[in-house]
Amino acid sequence: MFQKPMPCLSGAVLLILVFTCSSLSQGQWKWPEKPENLQVLPKDWPGSRLRPVMTGFTRALGVRCSYCHVGEEGKPLSTFDFKSDANPKKNTAREMLRMLGDVNDHLKKIEYSGDKPVNMWCHTCHRGRPRPMTLAEELGEQYRLKGVGPALVHYASLKKDFYGRGAYDFGEGALNEFGYEVLRAKDVTGAIRVFELNAESFPESANVWDSVGEAYLASGDTLNAIASYEKSLLLEPKNRNAEQILNSIKPR
Ligand code: HEC
Ligand code: HEC
Incomplete structure (x- = not known):
């Protein structure tokens, strides 16, 4: 899905591996400290908060980052333009986020029957598919x-x-x-x-x-x-x- 940071080793091993590590990390992508184009999620969320949400989206819909973002599947994430809105699926996903917020607000109005309210998620509907149909x-x-x-x-x-x-x-x-x-x-x-x-x-x-x-x-x-x-x-x-x-x- 996304690349884990390469654990570069130390000491003698490092000397041997230094070339491998640096060449691998060249194309390496990091979650942005300050995302620039958040319109639904809190604007001040750092990449560390964004990461579980984005990987959650991919799992809920059974897709890869490129389904919603501008970037080519198989190419390194550093070549992706995550802040771009050119892929229409990204705005659909924003509408879904808004819808989910509304649904969960509505649900707060009913008397829930378990020990806590049932929360709705992307995967409650999507269950691993981009288009949830019967x-x-x-x-x-x-x-x-x-x-x-x-x-x-x-x-x-x-x-x-x-x-x-x-x-x-x-x-x-x-x-x-x-x-x-x-x-x-x-x-x-x-x-x-x-x-x-x-x-x-x-x-x-x-x-x-x-x-x-x-x-x-x-x-x-x-x-x-x-x-x-x-x-x-x-x-x-x-x-x-x-x-x-x-x-x-x-x-x-
Ligand atoms: C289902 C669609 C979807 C998928 C799949 C998805 N994203 Fe996103 N992503 C979004 C949306 C929508 C936003 C903007 C959220 C907002 O406006 O609050 C976003 C925003 C981002 C941002 C912030 C960009 C910026 O600077 O504003 C990053 C980084 C990002 N996604 C990375 C990823 C990565 C990496 C993956 C794959 C692991 C991924 N996304 C998968 C929909 C998706
Ligand atoms: C209440 C059920 C429901 C929930 C919850 C839900 N979705 Fe959806 N989603 C749908 C339906 C239905 C469609 C298909 C709409 C159509 O094409 O007619 C859809 C379509 C989409 C699409 C477009 C897929 C395509 O290929 O056309 C994306 C992207 C998406 N949803 C992302 C999300 C994300 C991200 C979340 C969580 C924030 C989410 N959805 C939550 C019901 C839901």
């Missing part, structure tokens, strides 16, 4: 931009990177909700793919099989619709919807 919203966006295939590839990569970290709810609800968006877009084949994938992860869910059945029915594939609704009914004998649909579509 899983279904994020898949819906990918679908609208690129289609079902890429959306499901995106799903797999999110699951790999974020599973168990609380950033997304990977329960059956997400793909179910997303599948209905695809179905509403009249992309029946796409919806079947989404619901079938959900059924792979949640084969014991009557609701998921009910959705699979609905998509097959919409596609005109009565045989698969019957099989799916039957699975749903087996898992949840009180599924009246499945029962009624089966009664109406099953050949007598």
